[in-house]
Amino acid sequence: ENKQMAASQEDGDDAGEFTRLFTSYLGLSFAIFLGSLPRNSIPLVSLLQSKNQALSRELADAEDQLRQLLSRRKEDSKANARVVEIFASHRHAWQQEEKKLLQQIDECNDEIAYLKGKVEDSERAEADLKAANDELKREISEKDEMLNFMSRGGGNVPVSGGLDLVGVEDNFSGGGGQVIEEFGTLYSHRLSGSDDYFNAASKFSLFQDLQQESSEPVKHFVARRELPWKVDGGGVSPKLKSLEQELLNLDRIRASKIPGQLQKQAKRYQTLAAKLDDLCRRMQTSDPCDASLSPEFRSQRQTEFLLEAFRLQQRASETGQKLMALQSYWCDGVEIDVAARRSVDSIRNNLKEVQRNLEIWLARIIGDLEGILARESSSSGSRTREYYNNASCRYPFGQ
Structure with missing residues (x-):
């Protein structure tokens, strides 16, 4: 222990001596540094301190x-x-x-294409209407020639529909033929835009349901059989009932706007x-033919x-045009399955059949009424024509 203490004491003395030596070295080095500085370096120290x-x-x-x-x-x-x-965002x-x-933009392009198709369809329909108008003018001229021939009288040659020119000459004597010609011309102007009527009724004669039974002023107006329009209306109601049932079936098959459009039609x-x-x-x-009524009232x-x-004929024509628009809509942009397509085709065929039956029904009614008015014009003369002109002002849709 004494040796250790002596060794540690010697180490401490050496460290103290080294410290004193190092301190002396630093002081001597600083003194030499200060001595080596130039004389004007002392103020530079303060300047450097300020800087x-x-x-x-x-x-x-x-x-x-x-x-x-x-x-x-x-x-x-x-x-x-x-x-x-x-x-x-x-x-x-x-x-x-x-x-x-x-x-x-895509929808507008589709709408533009659809409208272009409609314009083309309208142009084709216009061309068809012009052709039908020319055909109607030709038929009207032929009917005028027939009325002129009947008013002049043509012997005892029989006429289709049960009339006899002998009875016709007796009934239309005294200027009645001119009245019939004027009355037919007047009706032809009223019907110049109704091509559906002539398309459905061109094959029926004006006097097909009449016959000459006697020379009395009233008896020869009696029809020779049941008026055909009483029978034509029987085929429309069953078609409409069948159509209603098919619409219900289509509504169960497919829920879309197609059944709604068909139901409206x-x-x-x-x-x-x-x-x-x-x-x-x-x-x-x-x-x-009621003899108790005056000819003017009849x-x-x-x-x-x-x-x-x-x-009603004009309404039927407008309804047919709406049906054509629906058909073009079905053919252009509607995609449906096979079952629904079969049902839609059946409904479309039924609608066409109903449209055709209604047109034929109306054509027969109008033909019978024109025949009655044409016969009565031989006795009532220009008074019927005057009443018709007055009635046309009250019923503009008849023009």
């Missing part, structure tokens, strides 16, 4: 500015992040709006058929029936 203080202040200011810059950068980064989020909205606009035909039934009932209760009543038939 050091200035640089320290500038360093503190720079550090402060750097801290402010870092805080501003953080705030700017946060603001930029918010701007990016807002722009991203707006960009999504812009993309959705762009998709909507592109979809609208069927409703139009039901309304038109009901009006025709009402007209036929009133015509049946009104006897055109002509007035039959003319009112005829004007109403003209209005």
